[in-house]
Amino acid sequence: MEHRSQEKTGFFGVIARPRSYLNLLYLLLGLPLGTLYFTVLVTGFSLGIGLMVLALLGIPILIGLWYVVHAFMQLERSMAVGMVGARMGSPRSPSP
Numbered sequence: 001m002e003h004r005s006q007e008k009t010g011f012f013g014v015i016a017r018p019r020s021y022l023n024l025l026y027l028l029l030g031l032p033l034g035t036l037y038f039t040v041l042v043t044g045f046s047l048g049i050g051l052m053v054l055a056l057l058g059i060p061i062l063i064g065l066w067y068v069v070h071a072f073m074q075l076e077r078s079m080a081v082g083m084v085g086a087r088m089g090s091p092r093s094p095s096p
Helices: 002-009 011-016 018-055 058-084
Strands: none
Touching: 018 058
8 A cells, every 4th residue: 555655656746746847847948048048148248348349339238238147147036936946045136
């Protein structure tokens, strides 16, 4: 009898837990969001550095990119807390 109760909560018991589907959704959202983060950050950094040499327009772009990074951080933080149930301390405000 003990073997059957362990079977329901063992390897295949994951299917019955709602938390498993939130974890799966978190992982599935990771690829498109990671691609978006990479594209925005590499483009913003390259544009900021390139325009800083030419016309000093890159400095405001890099400062704006700092706030974009903070927004991405907040999004990932809220997803981790909401979907995975991670516990984190309070975030610090951005200061470029």
